[in-house]
Amino acid sequence: MIKTENLTKAYDGVKAVDSLDLHVEKGDVFGFLGPNGSGKTTTMGMMIGEIEPTSGKCFINGIDVLRHPLDVKRIIGYMPDGLGFYENLNARQNLKFFSEFYDLPYDKADKRITELLKYVGLEGVEKKTEGYSRGMKQRLGLAQALLNDPEVIFMDEPTNGLDPQGVMQVRNIIKDLSSRGKTIFFSSHILEEVRHVCKTVGIISQGKLIAKGSLDDVMHKMDKGTAPERSLEEIFLQTVYGGA
Ligand SMILES: Nc1ncnc2c1ncn2[C@@H]1O[C@H](COP(=O)(O)OP(=O)(O)OP(=O)(O)O)[C@@H](O)[C@H]1O
Numbered sequence: 661m662i663k664t665e666n667l668t669k670a671y672d673g674v675k676a677v678d679s680l681d682l683h684v685e686k687g688d689v690f691g692f693l694g695p696n697g698s699g700k701t702t703t704m705g706m707m708i709g710e711i712e713p714t715s716g717k718c719f720i721n722g723i724d725v726l727r728h729p730l731d732v733k734r735i736i737g738y739m740p741d742g743l744g745f746y747e748n749l750n751a752r753q754n755l756k757f758f759s760e761f762y763d764l765p766y767d768k769a770d771k772r773i774t775e776l777l778k779y780v781g782l783e784g785v786e787k788k789t790e791g792y793s794r795g796m797k798q799r800l801g802l803a804q805a806l807l808n809d810p811e812v813i814f815m816d817e818p819t820n821g822l823d824p825q826g827v828m829q830v831r832n833i834i835k836d837l838s839s840r841g842k843t844i845f846f847s848s849h850i851l852e853e854v855r856h857v858c859k860t861v862g863i864i865s866q867g868k869l870i871a872k873g874s875l876d877d878v879m880h881k882m883d884k885g886t887a888p889e890r891s892l893e894e895i896f897l898q899t900v901y902g903g904a
Pocket residue numbers: 671676694695696697698699700701702703741849
């Protein structure tokens with residue numbers, strides 16, 4: 661469960677995230693939609709305890725992120741937008757390095773890494789990550805985010821730059837994680853990306869949450885019944901970008 665209360669971040673007096681009140685239920689796949697610069701990454705940064713809010717609060721499974729950041733780190737996984745790996749190490753070696761941040765005994769970590777490499781389709785890939793395609797890096801990033809078998813998983817634009825096959829693979833993994841009861845917070849600036857996997861969505865524009873609920877409800881609210889023939893994509897684009 662993810663809950664924010666009045667969560668706000670200002671940079672030099674300008675609010676990147678403005679009074680965000682969100683509630684994501686346990687087991688939900690929540691799509692956080694908004695254009696570039698709308699505040700998605702900043703919001704996630706505050707949720708995972710990497711960005712200090714200017715004001716407001718955030719709770720993960722009832723734990724206050726600001727007061728107990730390490731407790732929160734133990735139960736979350738984070739897949740950032742820009743993935744950083746040691747390029748001269750292979751996938752297993754990278755995961756081994758990251759596993760040392762968790763209290764996993766050596767043999768347990770090894771077993772977990774083997775399971776995860778299989779899960780994301782990188783089993784048997786021995787080459788260094790410098791030779792990885794973007795899709796392979798995304799899948800390794802996902803494995804990294806799942807190392808501690810987190811209850812709540814944050815993904816910042818996880819399908820960004822992937823080809824259709826890569827997009828499908830990430831979507832299938834998200835669906836599988838959801839079927840195992842994980843709570844997933846997934847950001848994107850593309851409506852199509854969240855439609856396939858998300859149960860509920862929130863739309864952020866210029867730091868403010870302008871709608872939340874089921875995708876149909878949200879689109880219905882934003883449409884205001886003015887042009888019923890418009891597609892969801894058109895309604896979304898008009899609302900957040902002000903386009904035609
Ligand atoms: N460290 C920072 N210092 C100053 N301004 C920042 C900083 N980080 C973010 N911002 C500003 O806050 C706003 C929200 O940025 P953020 O990265 O959260 O948006 P986003 O929705 O994730 O964008 P994108 O889709 O491009 O990743 C932007 O105007 C950005 O320029």
